[in-house]
Amino acid sequence: MNQSVFQLSEEQRQGVESFFQRIPFNQALGIRIVELSGERVVMDLPMKPELIGNFTQGILHGGVISSILDVAGGAMALIGAFDKHQHLSQAERMQRLSKLGTIDLRIDYLRPGRGQVFTATAVLLRSGNKVAVVRSELHNEDDVLVAVGTGTYLCG
Template sequence: MTTPYLELTQELHQAVSGFFQRIPFNQMLGIQLGELSPQQVTMHLPMKPELIGNFVHGILHGGVISALLDVAGGAMALIGAFDKHQHLSSAERMVRLSKLGTIDLRIDYLRPGRGQHFTASAMLLRSGNKVAVVRSELHSDDGTLVAVGTGTYLCG
């Protein structure tokens, strides 16, 4: 779990936002940052024709669902890792955090991704010195739980 005293400082907010915005794939999908806090990360995805996986029913592609949950989970892992590396200088901390990567990702697709807007949320389950485990959920605009994910991330 996250430590209760961790604050989302301006430096941490800029680090997470900067990592997120430097990934062209995130921009291509149209993922938008929502909440960034030590307790939760949320991201939003407006539906567009390029994201459809089932053209007959207009359902969000499973790969897009997986990618969105992974991006949200990675951002949450980054926030957790930042807390673990607070004792380092800013430069050393950024070098370690730049190594963040997905080790394992499990997605359970629960319902078809129908809607015009989707919201992914991620919560930190465990953050160690080198590995973080994150739980993510994807909801459609009517509140339907579309998919859940558990990701393990290398973070330092």
């Protein structure tokens, strides 16, 4: 299967970054963008005391794990939608993309969230006219796989 990867323009990259920055919850968690491309999205999250779910072991809260995988997945779905909606006018494209939202999210928690920095990587599995499916992984700084997620996103 040789599928060409969508090339994200600088303007589109800045649009995704701007969209991400406008969500207060992303800022409250401390999620940072590492990479935005047509191939993948990478975000990281430094551990801080407010994110601990199990205070006796000092591990990352499951809701935080789910959130960063969802945020990375949503960004990847948005990038996939750019590719699918290239033929539309800028106004029509933005109107459709403003409806982006999570339809379904499945998280498999594989190991406790121990670490100082967690990195979420998301790749597009399928992008249709209205729905995208994204696979995400969360690793700690030692490259230990903490959780995986599959998200379905409304994007059109």
